[in-house]
Amino acid sequence: xxxxxxxxxxxxxxxxxxxxxxxxxxxxxxxxxxxxxxxxxxxxxxxxxxxxxxxxxxxxxxxxxxxxxxxxxxxxxxxxxxxxxxxxxxxxxxxxxxxxxxxxxxxxxx
Amino acid sequence: xxxxxxxxxxxxxxxxxxxxxxxxxxxxxxxxxxxxxxxxxxxxxxxxxxxxxxxxxxxxxxxxxxxxxxxxxxxxxxxxxxxxxxxxxxxxxxxxxxxxxxxxxxxxxxx
Numbered sequence: 001x002x003x004x005x006x007x008x009x010x011x012x013x014x015x016x017x018x019x020x021x022x023x024x025x026x027x028x029x030x031x032x033x034x035x036x037x038x039x040x041x042x043x044x045x046x047x048x049x050x051x052x053x054x055x056x057x058x059x060x061x062x063x064x065x066x067x068x069x070x071x072x073x074x075x076x077x078x079x080x081x082x083x084x085x086x087x088x089x090x091x092x093x094x095x096x097x098x099x100x101x102x103x104x105x106x107x108x109x110x
Numbered sequence: 111x112x113x114x115x116x117x118x119x120x121x122x123x124x125x126x127x128x129x130x131x132x133x134x135x136x137x138x139x140x141x142x143x144x145x146x147x148x149x150x151x152x153x154x155x156x157x158x159x160x161x162x163x164x165x166x167x168x169x170x171x172x173x174x175x176x177x178x179x180x181x182x183x184x185x186x187x188x189x190x191x192x193x194x195x196x197x198x199x200x201x202x203x204x205x206x207x208x209x210x211x212x213x214x215x216x217x218x219x220x221x
Contacts, residue, residue: 004152033209042114042200042212043153087153091208098210100145100152 004101006088011107018075020104022088026069031091034062034073037103038084046086047073075106083108112137116201116213122221123188123195131186131216133201142184143210146170147198156199159184188218196220 005023012018024032031050035043047055049064049071061074075082085103092099114135123129135142140161145153155168159178173192178184188195201213 008150031208035210035212040198040215040217042214043210044212045209048207048209089153089210098153098155100154102150102152 004088004090004099006086006101006104008102009105009107011109012078013109014078014080016078018078018106020073020075020086020088020106022071022073022101024069024071024088024090024099026066028092029066029069029090030093032062032064032071033089033091033098034060034071035087035089036084037087043087078108080108080110082106114201114203114211114213116199116216118216119214121216121218123218124221126190128187128189129218131188131199131201131218133184133186133213134182135184135201135203135211135213136182137203137205137211138181139203139205139211140181141204141208142178143202143204144168144174144176144184144186145200145202147200147215153200156186 033048034046037043047062054063059076064071085105087103088101089098117132143158144156147153154170156174157176159165162181165176165178175187196219199216202210204210
């Protein structure tokens with residue numbers, strides 16, 4: 001299989017920065033997505049990387065290194081509402097094939 | 111507003127019973143998907159459909175069936191052959207860039 005590895009849980013205080021790492025198998029790689037999912041709700045799209053480098057979108061940034069099979073999602077100026085699970089998903093060249101990590105539960109404390 | 115609607119939000123299945131989860135989208139997307147989400151695991155693909163009247167098995171299709179008679183609809187049936195059906199089920203569709211749009215999910219439990 002094509003394992004996607006990300007940490008299970010991270011805790012940070014309000015206003016801080018948290019970096020969620022994701023590693024994946026590089027063979028057949030065709031893009032990486034980050035989604036946010038609150039408990040019992042639908043995942044919502046955060047970012048997409050297909051080329052190396054940093055994509056910035058407000059308080060959230062995502063980085064990709066294709067040669068290393070590595071990505072991270074950076075959450076800045078953390079707010080309580082950012083407490084959620086963050087899913088790393090890799091699209092491979094086989095159509096319809098997204099591999100999802102198990103998600104990283106971010107807990108923001110006051 | 112365009113989106114994906116899943117129903118019901120909660121569903122209970124008795125032993126030996128088939129149950130059907132509804133998924134409707136008004137995003138005009140050709141591709142639709144069903145995923146299963148279990149605690150501590152990534153989303154796993156059950157079935158997907160690239161176009162009306164066509165669908166393909168995903169990684170864990172055993173015990174499930176689907177149909178795609180209309181572009182807007184992609185219902186999932188959990189059959190009695192699925193021995194461990196308790197999970198959170200997510201329906202999704204994708205735009206031409208293959209960005210996934212998810213429904214709000216159905217939590218299926220066994221009585």
